[in-house]
Amino acid sequence: MRPREFDHDDVLRIAFDQFWRKGVRGTSLSDIARDAGVQRGSLYNAFGSKEALFLAAYERYASEYLGSLQEVLGSGSLRARLTAYFDAAIKNFRSGSPPRGCPTTRGLMELGAAEGEGLDENARQAFADLVARITGLLKNALSDGVKRGEFSGDPAIAALHIVTVTRGLAVLERAFGDEAELRKIAKHTVDLVLGKGR
Amino acid sequence: MRPREFDHDDVLRIAFDQFWRKGVRGTSLSDIARDAGVQRGSLYNAFGSKEALFLAAYERYASEYLGSLQEVLGSGSLRARLTAYFDAAIKNFRSGSPPRGCPTTRGLMELGAAEGEGLDENARQAFADLVARITGLLKNALSDGVKRGEFSGDPAIAALHIVTVTRGLAVLERAFGDEAELRKIAKHTVDLVLGKGR
DNA sequence: AAAAGTATTTGACGCGGTGTCAAGAATGTG
DNA sequence: CACATTCTTGACACCGCGTCAAATACTTTT
Numbered sequence: 001m002r003p004r005e006f007d008h009d010d011v012l013r014i015a016f017d018q019f020w021r022k023g024v025r026g027t028s029l030s031d032i033a034r035d036a037g038v039q040r041g042s043l044y045n046a047f048g049s050k051e052a053l054f055l056a057a058y059e060r061y062a063s064e065y066l067g068s069l070q071e072v073l074g075s076g077s078l079r080a081r082l083t084a085y086f087d088a089a090i091k092n093f094r095s096g097s098p099p100r101g102c103p104t105t106r107g108l109m110e111l112g113a114a115e116g117e118g119l120d121e122n123a124r125q126a127f128a129d130l131v132a133r134i135t136g137l138l139k140n141a142l143s144d145g146v147k148r149g150e151f152s153g154d155p156a157i158a159a160l161h162i163v164t165v166t167r168g169l170a171v172l173e174r175a176f177g178d179e180a181e182l183r184k185i186a187k188h189t190v191d192l193v194l195g196k197g198r
Numbered sequence: 199m200r201p202r203e204f205d206h207d208d209v210l211r212i213a214f215d216q217f218w219r220k221g222v223r224g225t226s227l228s229d230i231a232r233d234a235g236v237q238r239g240s241l242y243n244a245f246g247s248k249e250a251l252f253l254a255a256y257e258r259y260a261s262e263y264l265g266s267l268q269e270v271l272g273s274g275s276l277r278a279r280l281t282a283y284f285d286a287a288i289k290n291f292r293s294g295s296p297p298r299g300c301p302t303t304r305g306l307m308e309l310g311a312a313e314g315e316g317l318d319e320n321a322r323q324a325f326a327d328l329v330a331r332i333t334g335l336l337k338n339a340l341s342d343g344v345k346r347g348e349f350s351g352d353p354a355i356a357a358l359h360i361v362t363v364t365r366g367l368a369v370l371e372r373a374f375g376d377e378a379e380l381r382k383i384a385k386h387t388v389d390l391v392l393g394k395g396r
Numbered sequence: 397a398a399a400a401g402t403a404t405t406t407g408a409c410g411c412g413g414t415g416t417c418a419a420g421a422a423t424g425t426g
Numbered sequence: 427c428a429c430a431t432t433c434t435t436g437a438c439a440c441c442g443c444g445t446c447a448a449a450t451a452c453t454t455t456t
Contacts, residue, residue, distance in 0.1 A: 001404075002404045004405095023310060030441085038405095045403085046404085100310075109299070111372055164383050165363055166366070174322070199430085227413080236434095238414095239433095243433065243434075
């Protein structure tokens, strides 16, 4: 059989960068094809559809991002872990120029915009899955904190609260683009969760 | 001059409903024209562009929504106000069937997807403006709370925190669609802000 | 080594969405 | 009654998505 003339992973990286910068709907396969030096039809042949290509590219990103969060949430005092977590998240939102925002949050809010297929549902699950995994990591860190006496409270609801604030930060980033304010809110949240002043 | 054959406000309402349900990009002017019993060209004549139509429709929604929040945040104990605020927000996200999510949050995350014009910037400002006004209402309520001894802390940062959580709830709504969980997070946030347990 | 088989590439097509334009239609005004 | 003004209507160019058949390049079989 005829060999492929492009690298599968290169295309995924290039595609995700475009999706990240311009949104899924805002990115055309022509854009990706041009950037990757590939014919548009070849992308359909290799991936099947725009959504399938996005999903493959997103999975790549998700596992990488989750890995980096796992690292920062895995060692140090609870306060240090949570601070590093928010730092990593904000850094992620503010990466690129102009900043690209949070791919997961942006993807989630783009759902239901596509009315046709059930592909939407696959994407929703992929996004929800990453959010759930991040919540799990936070819960683990908080549970460790309970054991060490750094935190008293329900790790499950606290993790949910933190992940909610994180999504909110991703939204505020789009609205105001003020990184200092994002950090202020993040610090306040850590203080609140850890019970500063008690 | 020839009189217009449709009602300006009717079209705005119909258009916003579509934008809300399917997103700005996911809604075509043909859809709106069909629904409103108007020719597509007439919409361009009356509003100029899809973005301008959206902005006009959004302003309508924004002032209405802001008014309802102003009401619930204006009377009662601080706890009652914040609880009612979250109730109103969640009810808003979950309105329609299927639920349509938060228009502001969805709109914000759709930005930058349109790469062409500076219209994006107008929309961003409209969204950011509503978020800022809501933050102002929250700050007022919290300041009242300080006066009455119901709250001790910085109203500004607390308001920012609450508005961030609210945006986060809008995102989680898309991810999980679990209203009970949203309410749980909202209640936890109120408890945290008001210093339950202290 | 030649032929058959297989997967990829390429270019053309249909469909639908955006935005523009000129021509037609309906009113107010002199 | 004619005129100007505004709205409406339908046609057009352009672009994005997804599909298809034909051409191409490599592997396997004989």
